[in-house]
Amino acid sequence: MSEAAIHPSAHATALLASLDPLLRQWLPRQRWFAGKGRPISALEAVAATELLPRSAPTGLLHLLLRVRQPMAPPQGSGLDGVIAERPTDCYQLLIGMRRTLPPRLAPALIGHVTEGPLAGQTVYDALLDPRLAGLLLERLRMPGRHGVLRFERDMDVEIPSGLTARPLTCEQSNSSLVYGDTFILKLFRRVQAGLNPDLELPLELARKGCARVPAPAAWFLADLASGPATPEESCSLGVLQPYLAGADDGWELALRMRDKGDAFTGEARALGRATAEVHAALAAALPTVTLGRAQVELVADAMAERLTVAAQSVPALRPYAPGLLTAFEALADLGGAGPAWKAQRVHGDLHLGQCLRSPDGEWSLIDFEGEPARPLAERRLPQPPARDVAGMLRSFDYAASHGTWSPGWAEECRAAYCSGYAEVAGRDPRTDPVLLRAHETDKAVYEVLYEARHRPDWLPVPLAAVRRLAGDGSADEAH
Numbered sequence: 001m002s003e004a005a006i007h008p009s010a011h012a013t014a015l016l017a018s019l020d021p022l023l024r025q026w027l028p029r030q031r032w033f034a035g036k037g038r039p040i041s042a043l044e045a046v047a048a049t050e051l052l053p054r055s056a057p058t059g060l061l062h063l064l065l066r067v068r069q070p071m072a073p074p075q076g077s078g079l080d081g082v083i084a085e086r087p088t089d090c091y092q093l094l095i096g097m098r099r100t101l102p103p104r105l106a107p108a109l110i111g112h113v114t115e116g117p118l119a120g121q122t123v124y125d126a127l128l129d130p131r132l133a134g135l136l137l138e139r140l141r142m143p144g145r146h147g148v149l150r151f152e153r154d155m156d157v158e159i160p161s162g163l164t165a166r167p168l169t170c171e172q173s174n175s176s177l178v179y180g181d182t183f184i185l186k187l188f189r190r191v192q193a194g195l196n197p198d199l200e201l202p203l204e205l206a207r208k209g210c211a212r213v214p215a216p217a218a219w220f221l222a223d224l225a226s227g228p229a230t231p232e233e234s235c236s237l238g239v240l241q242p243y244l245a246g247a248d249d250g251w252e253l254a255l256r257m258r259d260k261g262d263a264f265t266g267e268a269r270a271l272g273r274a275t276a277e278v279h280a281a282l283a284a285a286l287p288t289v290t291l292g293r294a295q296v297e298l299v300a301d302a303m304a305e306r307l308t309v310a311a312q313s314v315p316a317l318r319p320y321a322p323g324l325l326t327a328f329e330a331l332a333d334l335g336g337a338g339p340a341w342k343a344q345r346v347h348g349d350l351h352l353g354q355c356l357r358s359p360d361g362e363w364s365l366i367d368f369e370g371e372p373a374r375p376l377a378e379r380r381l382p383q384p385p386a387r388d389v390a391g392m393l394r395s396f397d398y399a400a401s402h403g404t405w406s407p408g409w410a411e412e413c414r415a416a417y418c419s420g421y422a423e424v425a426g427r428d429p430r431t432d433p434v435l436l437r438a439h440e441t442d443k444a445v446y447e448v449l450y451e452a453r454h455r456p457d458w459l460p461v462p463l464a465a466v467r468r469l470a471g472d473g474s475a476d477e478a479h
């Protein structure tokens, strides 16, 4: 979010000052807070919108706030004792306000405000209050503006009023509310200026008639520039989509079938077909580019750079870095144009958990946000479709690593997935092994970093793949 263009009102600044000490305690405890483990040096208001006034018995405050956190310099950088500041993150918060909190809302408590304009209010996480979650749905049903917030919807989709809201309790990077098993509203937590691909791509796919992705029914954004906002200056905040009730998550389903000894190859093939259908629709909806030698080299350089950064953070990766680098060098050496070098918009973080199988057996893809840690502009660049294919291949490897390591299971699923993909795309991803290996390597490196940060117990899974991809034959025994 460009800081220069944003001038928070005095009102927003005063409201945040009132909440500041409470939010400093509460934010680091939230699953979606990216800056865990580092102190907060400052909270700054970006915008504050009272969707329900605090004078009402129950108020609802929409808050966008910037979090400043110091960052220790990398070990061995020679900068010991120098405290740099990590790039600031901007978060979306929905805060309920009441004089007293009923016991049923106790788990939502943020705290009691003692000073400033909100003094005397008890503030809490509004998403856990069905009344306030319901109000948000009402707001989405009515297009229009409210302060900096802009609500939009597809008027051809009926959104009934009064649907009962419940928060989704699964592990997720954002926060979602399910309304009456009919719609799901995803509220982006860490927000950046520009169109979020998780809104942009489902809208484009719906425009192309692609039924593999739930079509946005309503969405809302913040216009933070002082003048008329261009799409690049607006900030996507949330998207309401049909809820696929009773759908199976691909990860859970794969593990279940594997544990029962049932083949997953039929599903893997269907997933390959679904991925290729989505790729075809994205290529038809949005610009594609043919990558020349220089651009392929840039792609390979970026992969090598990500490897360097990951190896700095995760020492266990370092011995394999030279072997992994050969995958990126081979990519750069290939250069040249050909069908494999078409770049287009892709999912960006495709894995089994992003695939839902409806009770009728059809697969849908969700969560087009891309890898959350990357800048939005980078996530919206055209990329080789091999990126998504590699993501799914890695996911079969993850599922095969769960419990007893079954390399044969992963191999069968990988082959079935690629065959399914080829049935629709007309080209088997395995026809381009250098491209695929580079993307699988890049993904495995990302996963090493992801697991080291979020789930250290899972680190051996991508590390085993790293050993294999780096050409260390002992990898399979290491599982």
Ligand SMILES: Nc1ncnc2c1ncn2[C@@H]1O[C@H](COP(=O)(O)OP(=O)(O)O)[C@@H](O)[C@H]1O
Binding pocket: 168, 170, 171, 172, 173, 174, 175, 176, 184, 186, 214, 241, 242, 243, 244, 245, 247, 249, 353, 354, 356, 366, 367, 369
């Ligand atoms: N349209 C949908 N229908 C049913 N369940 C959904 C739908 N969209 C998301 N979900 C569920 O919500 C979970 C979180 O959604 P996701 O978009 O992956 O959020 P996040 O990016 O915050 O991790 C998914 O794993 C899935 O179980």
Ligand SMILES: O=P(O)(O)O[C@H]1O[C@H](CO)[C@@H](O[C@H]2O[C@H](CO)[C@@H](O)[C@H](O)[C@H]2O)[C@H](O)[C@H]1O
Binding pocket: 172, 173, 251, 349, 351, 352, 353, 367, 371, 372, 391, 394, 395, 396, 398, 399, 447, 450
């Ligand atoms: O679903 P998110 O957008 O939050 O994606 C992140 O978390 C995923 C884990 O939940 C992570 O996926 C990795 O673990 C999966 C098994 O849990 C596995 O199927 C994937 O292949 C593996 O990459 C994803 O990388 C991360 O961005």
